[in-house]
Amino acid sequence: MKKLTLPLPLGFLASGIHAGLKSKQKLDMGFIYSALPAIWAGVVTKNAVKSAPARRTEELLKGRKPLRAVVVNTKYANDLTGRQGYKDAYDTAGWAGKLLKVPAHEVLVHSTGVIGVPVPRPKIQKGVRLGVAALSSAGGDDFSRAILTTDLVTKTSARAFTIGGKPVWMMGFAKGSGMIHPNMATMLVYILTDAAISKLLLDKALRESVDMSFNRITVDGDTSPSDSVVVLANGASRAKTITTTGADYRAFAEALKGVSLDLAQDVIRDGEGATKFVTVTVQGAKKDSEALMAAKAIAHSPLVKTAVFGADPNWGRVLTAVGYSGAAVDEFKAKVAIGGYVLYDGQPRKGWSRAKLKKILQQKDVTILVDLRLGKGKTTVYTCDLTDGYIDINGRYTT
């Protein structure tokens, strides 16, 4: 587990504790507290089936009063748990709010883990007491570990920038390694900053950065009912509030995109069973949306992903995936390159070397480029390989 060396933004405290949800004294609940009310924005899973915490987050997003705290439990997703699941989520917020002396609706509650099993209330309630007591400005590392499930490493990223000459700090935490797919999937992301910004602009910046990061990654195509990305801005830096889309906003948005892309890529690198990081770029599509369809089909194809895993020089599977993506493709115009090595250009490259391609596929980082030569549509998505490690993890997840 890599050690976190990044400080929290001003005015934030964090903690991670063992509430007894997991065995072996593993940290299993994480807490964030902001000394100042934090403006926030969030994006919640698009799965029609939503966990109780995800639905509650949606409700809070509608009213959108400032937030003061976040409580995360692992091991149980509190999803498909019936009406009781909602009560559990609301009560958890209430327990934390009471101890922190803030209303329950200023406490976000998130859960991640197995679906369909009620959370153990006494353990959660005890965990809330321990977590609130443990809050500290040095608690970021524990928090980053406490929110993990099948993740192998913690995922954090930060950016420093200035607003009106004042230094501000932004730091993000992510959890997620399976069930990862565009549109928020088994992923919890918390990005904290001591900058101040209007709700409207925070929404805009988050929407744009999620679209270019978390919605561009896929591990297995399964979209989880739990997952959320939230950003909290508490203004503790005392930099002036960003209210227009000028240079300050651009610096903020740039930082948010940077942190988001770092975390999204870290999620892929830590994909369940993943041994390789795959960057898929499609260009020359009729339009951007078709480039995205094509890139997602490649990134989602079990045949492409197993070939990358096995370093099997089976490049034909790439254009095959584009073929069923719904994007327009003419196999006599398209070009395919892997690791910069052109393999197909309207026809197979004469004398392409299996040995050379195999060597490229044996690298930890693999890039796949398809040029459809039909227009100007372009996009990049990220994925990992599909391995026996994934099967192993997911064939015994609840056992």
Next chain:
Amino acid sequence: MKKLTLPLPLGFLASGIHAGLKSKQKLDMGFIYSALPAIWAGVVTKNAVKSAPARRTEELLKGRKPLRAVVVNTKYANDLTGRQGYKDAYDTAGWAGKLLKVPAHEVLVHSTGVIGVPVPRPKIQKGVRLGVAALSSAGGDDFSRAILTTDLVTKTSARAFTIGGKPVWMMGFAKGSGMIHPNMATMLVYILTDAAISKLLLDKALRESVDMSFNRITVDGDTSPSDSVVVLANGASRAKTITTTGADYRAFAEALKGVSLDLAQDVIRDGEGATKFVTVTVQGAKKDSEALMAAKAIAHSPLVKTAVFGADPNWGRVLTAVGYSGAAVDEFKAKVAIGGYVLYDGQPRKGWSRAKLKKILQQKDVTILVDLRLGKGKTTVYTCDLTDGYIDINGRYTT
């Protein structure tokens, strides 16, 4: 390899030979010949990228003169092989046609195997000579073996029925075990009958039976550029020609559906690395199309499929897949049962037994039922589990 005991319909000959495409004297080219011109119908992959043989099949379907022969080679898909690939497919038909004394356009040519590698013309040409010379009324068994790639078993099915009191016979062959997904995917299917039927009714019967069989199965969601289902009716039984949708047509259509569903299910049972056969039924959807979306999402979810493989009692993944399928779902109304054991009914079943569910999931045949309770839409699809065997097969396919 199970031994074929089913006879060919009257007037058909078949063979399977070793052309040297595969190693170890494995049969790698298959041939079918009809003594009488056969009316035919076909369905070809919907992948926008199509193999040369698939495109040629589409062209032949447009004019649709009667067929006299089918030539299949394995090991090379003749897909993404540029203009030369087309020449190879046409020339193969020409070589066979010359030996059989029929025009090239009466010879269907199909290829299955690795994408992007040209077929070895001299070996194919020699194979055609061997295959034509070997044609016999007892050649069905060799044909059934010669068309296989990663398949572990041959797949055949037959039905006897009567038309106007005369006995007729229908027999089908299938090849396919990976890259299987609704809409024709790495699957070649040949159904032969000595019945006589009009083109129009043969089209109708094939369309309906494909929709209820081959378009209802998924192994890995990848749709291949090669695959085709064709049915040939040569009338050698001397039963009267079916030209109306009366009892004779219904008997014919029933037989075609039976053979198609047998073969489709055999493909799933032989899915790459598969250890289990999974039947997914969704009912109570707002409409049939939504039931199909939901059922396909379940059948295609790597998380559901790995849980079935590992007999992990993680039933929550089923409704999660419905949630992102696009079908309307209300998690407080829906019901989920696995192997007839209800696990969720608006909320988790009180006291459901992990041990009991695990036992159900350990069976070779697993049924998943979701009742959405929103309408009358209903469908059933078939899939297999996702296993380390699949990863192993597909991580070293070309090597």
